Amino acid sequence: MSLLVLLLAVGAACCLGFGFVLQQNAAQKAPLNDFLSPRILLDLVRVPRWLGGIALMVAGMTLGAAALGMGQLSLVEPLLATNLLFAMALSRRQTRQPLGRQGWGGLLLLAGGVTAFVVAGRPSGGTALTDPSRQWLIIGSMIGAAVLLTGYARRSRLGAGPALLATAAGLLYGVQDALTRVTGQRLGEGGLGEVLTSWQPYAVLALGVTGLVLVQSAFETASLRMSLPALTAAQPLAGIVCGVGFLGDRLRTDTGALAWEAAGLAAIVVGIVLLGMHPAMPSGAKVREPARALQPG
Numbered sequence: 001m002s003l004l005v006l007l008l009a010v011g012a013a014c015c016l017g018f019g020f021v022l023q024q025n026a027a028q029k030a031p032l033n034d035f036l037s038p039r040i041l042l043d044l045v046r047v048p049r050w051l052g053g054i055a056l057m058v059a060g061m062t063l064g065a066a067a068l069g070m071g072q073l074s075l076v077e078p079l080l081a082t083n084l085l086f087a088m089a090l091s092r093r094q095t096r097q098p099l100g101r102q103g104w105g106g107l108l109l110l111a112g113g114v115t116a117f118v119v120a121g122r123p124s125g126g127t128a129l130t131d132p133s134r135q136w137l138i139i140g141s142m143i144g145a146a147v148l149l150t151g152y153a154r155r156s157r158l159g160a161g162p163a164l165l166a167t168a169a170g171l172l173y174g175v176q177d178a179l180t181r182v183t184g185q186r187l188g189e190g191g192l193g194e195v196l197t198s199w200q201p202y203a204v205l206a207l208g209v210t211g212l213v214l215v216q217s218a219f220e221t222a223s224l225r226m227s228l229p230a231l232t233a234a235q236p237l238a239g240i241v242c243g244v245g246f247l248g249d250r251l252r253t254d255t256g257a258l259a260w261e262a263a264g265l266a267a268i269v270v271g272i273v274l275l276g277m278h279p280a281m282p283s284g285a286k287v288r289e290p291a292r293a294l295q296p297g
Helices: 003-027 037-046 050-070 073-080 084-096 100-121 131-155 163-195 201-220 224-246 255-276
Strands: none
Touching: 003 037, 003 050, 003 084, 003 201, 003 224, 003 255, 037 050, 037 100, 037 201, 050 073, 073 100, 073 163, 073 224, 084 100, 084 224, 084 255, 100 255, 131 163, 131 224, 163 201, 163 224, 224 255
């Protein structure tokens, strides 16, 4: 594994983790009638804290794109999942809660799971699959699942809705990461003209905006404990499926390696849940009046 890819991916995770916390701090004060509407972005754009969170998120996505340009999706995605460690660090500073057994356990499981998956799987690059039907099947399945989750979330916005929305956003972001890698490859091979005449960069933009609306709606209606774990767990799983499914990423497939890879992914998910549900994560604001205007600050 390249040290530069490691540094870029961890730097991206740091920016994303800090950015998610700032975004949720602002989004929890947004009017509830903005739920699942692009209006939520128009309301939040007036809030400096949210803009700071978005700036960090853009920086994280830029660093992540650079890492994807030099490393396999199946390698970079687990590293990006460590954004929850940085979100926990900032949240702990805000709430002044000790880590305790749950925090240390989640930290060790997440870090250990990422290490186990990367060491056992040894992700490597290969030739991208040329069968378009396989690519569209995987992308369509991810987007279809996100649409179904969003539909269920609309009916239970203050119940399981935030977790469902965050999961949907994570699936979209995983596909976005895959298409970002394809866009980078096209840029390197054919230049800007090749990129502008292909559909992938426009899909990246559409997925990014849609995912942002879903994430902010999840942050608006629930605390980070309810939303961020689902987002953080879904994105790397979706990205790994895309990487192996149609980008040509290769993982070791002998019995021992598969067992460790599965154990590593399971540890990542459990660690994410433990950290996401930790008392250090902000519990959110009290229920607001649905039409109250969002104040800058």
